[in-house]
Amino acid sequence: MAAKSIISRPVYGTLSPQPGKHHLFVADAEGALAISDLAAKAPAGFFADAHIIFIPGNDGKHVAALEALKPAQFYQGPTFASALPRLKQTLANAHMGLRLYLAGTEGLIGQAMQVALEAGIDHTAIQTEHRGSLARRIQCVHCKGITENVTTQPATCSHCGLLLLVRDHYSRRLAAFQGVCINAEDRSEIPPTEEIFR
Amino acid sequence: MYAVNIEPHVVGPKGSVLENLIDVDEHYVAEMQDRALVLAEDPLRCQSLPHMTLAGWDLLELLMEQQALGYPEHFTLTRDGDKWRWINRPLGIDDSFTFGDVSTLPYGPMEYITRQSQGDFCILDQRDGNLWMDAGMVTTQADWSLDFDIGMNFFEWHAPVPLAHEKGIFTRALKFLTNIQQGKPARRLNWTMTINPRLDTSPENYHKWGPDRATVTPENVGDKVHLRVELQSFWRLPRSNGIVFPIRCYLIKMDELVTQPKWARRLHRVIRDLPEELADYKGLTRYRATLVEWLSKLDDGSPTSAGFGPD
Numbered sequence: 441m442a443a444k445s446i447i448s449r450p451v452y453g454t455l456s457p458q459p460g461k462h463h464l465f466v467a468d469a470e471g472a473l474a475i476s477d478l479a480a481k482a483p484a485g486f487f488a489d490a491h492i493i494f495i496p497g498n499d500g501k502h503v504a505a506l507e508a509l510k511p512a513q514f515y516q517g518p519t520f521a522s523a524l525p526r527l528k529q530t531l532a533n534a535h536m537g538l539r540l541y542l543a544g545t546e547g548l549i550g551q552a553m554q555v556a557l558e559a560g561i562d563h564t565a566i567q568t569e570h571r572g573s574l575a576r577r578i579q580c581v582h583c584k585g586i587t588e589n590v591t592t593q594p595a596t597c598s599h600c601g602l603l604l605l606v607r608d609h610y611s612r613r614l615a616a617f618q619g620v621c622i623n624a625e626d627r628s629e630i631p632p633t634e635e636i637f638r
Numbered sequence: 639m640y641a642v643n644i645e646p647h648v649v650g651p652k653g654s655v656l657e658n659l660i661d662v663d664e665h666y667v668a669e670m671q672d673r674a675l676v677l678a679e680d681p682l683r684c685q686s687l688p689h690m691t692l693a694g695w696d697l698l699e700l701l702m703e704q705q706a707l708g709y710p711e712h713f714t715l716t717r718d719g720d721k722w723r724w725i726n727r728p729l730g731i732d733d734s735f736t737f738g739d740v741s742t743l744p745y746g747p748m749e750y751i752t753r754q755s756q757g758d759f760c761i762l763d764q765r766d767g768n769l770w771m772d773a774g775m776v777t778t779q780a781d782w783s784l785d786f787d788i789g790m791n792f793f794e795w796h797a798p799v800p801l802a803h804e805k806g807i808f809t810r811a812l813k814f815l816t817n818i819q820q821g822k823p824a825r826r827l828n829w830t831m832t833i834n835p836r837l838d839t840s841p842e843n844y845h846k847w848g849p850d851r852a853t854v855t856p857e858n859v860g861d862k863v864h865l866r867v868e869l870q871s872f873w874r875l876p877r878s879n880g881i882v883f884p885i886r887c888y889l890i891k892m893d894e895l896v897t898q899p900k901w902a903r904r905l906h907r908v909i910r911d912l913p914e915e916l917a918d919y920k921g922l923t924r925y926r927a928t929l930v931e932w933l934s935k936l937d938d939g940s941p942t943s944a945g946f947g948p949d
Contacts (some may be wrong), residue, residue: 446796446797446798447794447796447797447803448790448793448794448795449797450800457688543909560797580840581783581785581786581841581842581844582841582843582844584682585710586719607798608797609786609797611786611787611789611790612789612790613788613789613790614786618786618841620841620844621844621845621848621938623893624740624844624845624848625847625849625851625852625924626849627849635718
């Protein structure tokens with residue numbers, strides 16, 4: 441079991457239509473369902489000022505449902521990295537009145553928020569909703585490498601190979617949870633690995 | 639278990655660590671060399687977010703003034719408008735620069751002066767009724783990462799501390815700290831324990847120093863186990879309205895500590911009675927029983943007098 445949650449651990453809400461001139465959505469996989477649910481509550485014409493950036497993932501579902509909302513712009517990309525230049529440009533050119541909505545896995549929400557923070561948007565002004573996998577993005581505190589899609593406790597750092605305790609301590613700036621060597625005091629102690637962040 | 643043990647940071651008795659508000663001691667040159675080694679290996683121990691440069695100048699002024707005031711034989715600051723000259727004799731530095739112009743110093747202002755000042759330094763930006771860890775020089779820390787925590791607010795960077803949130807400690811401490819006034823610094827003490835007299839007990843290097851904790855035996859407790867006391871002070875910065883938070887670390891080995899019978903008795907009781915969450919958080923678990931057993935032989939059960947001074 442993971443330790444009980446702590447204050448730096450992000451808390452996610454439920455997307456709801458915000459007053460604004462433009463609406464930018466970034467979502468992956470089942471995050472699309474959060475956008476559909478928002479659409480059911482949105483005023484008529486809401487998506488005429490919307491831009492959806494969607495990373496469907498391997499099964500490629502939900503694309504048609506999002507297209508059916510008829511957003512002003514719709515993009516689907518294979519990975520978050522491929523969507524990143526578009527997201528950065530959109531934020532760089534944004535004016536007052538842009539609202540940002542993030543939905544899907546924690547890794548997607550965290551990385552999109554990281555870009556938004558760098559563009560000067562306050563994190564409390566961003567709508568978020570967690571859907572889908574609980575897989576974590578972790579920073580190894582020792583080698584500083586980021587390991588994506590961590591589902592186990594403990595987890596092996598994909599860079600330096602140390603066995604890491606995945607903490608709840610979270611950095612918005614790094615968009616990552618902290619990983620700390622779990623057997624630093626005695627390497628011969630190998631705790632059992634459990635899949636807990638599915 | 640916890641107390642908000644904050645008091646005004648005023649000058650104390652001659653010969654004590656409080657003789658001057660910024661203490662420079664016999665370890666000065668060695669600690670500055672240690673810092674340079676740590677930074678060469680891991681430059682991420684010193685970081686300053688872009689909006690924190692002015693606060694860095696505030697800190698440079700504070701540390702130059704305080705060190706020159708307390709130790710005129712070692713440090714001299716002369717000012718002619720914004721043309722400043724800083725002489726640091728122990729480190730062989732004599733630099734002239736323009737206050738406020740970063741191009742006239744070899745490092746940013748915070749890094750420049752904290753490479754010449756004992757203790758870690760965190761500079762906190764004050765906004766939205768909170769304090770934000772937006773700059774720091776952290777090479778002698780007790781197991782927390784500036785690189786991970788930079789940019790977090792007061793509650794977020796303290797998130798891993800057990801039990802204290804529930805007790806409202808951080809809410810009260812934040813209220814106090816956001817009201818610190820210029821010229822009226824405050825201080826508190828914090829403590830943990832360290833195996834071997836090592837200043838850099840960072841999480842970055844935990845896999846290197848962590849094994850030391852498994853080396854404590856009844857025979858070597860007195861030499862290996864150290865009480866680590868942090869003198870933390872809090873100062874309002876005049877131009878940036880930030881707060882600087884120096885964390886000055888002192889280590890004393892058990893053999894030295896128990897030369898004061900009062901300290902031996904009290905430390906025995908503190909370590910023995912510490913809630914398990916805190917012992918775990920402080921990293922004592924692996925050698926706690928060995929330490930308590932060793933200290934128990936020096937505790938005759940008599941009362942300890944008030945305060946932390948020796949009898």
